[in-house]
Amino acid sequence: MAQMTFSVPSEVRKAVLKLRQVDWDDLVSHLLWEYTKRLQLAQRLTRHSRLTAADVGDIDAKVKSALAKRYRTA
Numbered sequence: 001m002a003q004m005t006f007s008v009p010s011e012v013r014k015a016v017l018k019l020r021q022v023d024w025d026d027l028v029s030h031l032l033w034e035y036t037k038r039l040q041l042a043q044r045l046t047r048h049s050r051l052t053a054a055d056v057g058d059i060d061a062k063v064k065s066a067l068a069k070r071y072r073t074a
Contacts (some may be wrong), residue, residue, distance in 0.1 A: 006028075
């Protein structure tokens with residue numbers, strides 16, 4: 001298995017060192033793999049998209065506005 005090195009804030013390191021019962025190698029490996037699979041799926045879904053970043057921003061604003069309106073009246 002390959003090795004990777006990460007930098008984390010000192011408070012995270014201190015907390016991790018106190019939790020010796022956790023298999024950090026297994027946990028981080030699992031989390032990285034799950035996150036990678038989600039990113040790969042997003043790339044496959046958007047590979048042929050013609051939306052621009054501005055289009056996405058417009059859609060995002062409209063959806064958030066509609067949701068806010070819906071939950072204000074609920």
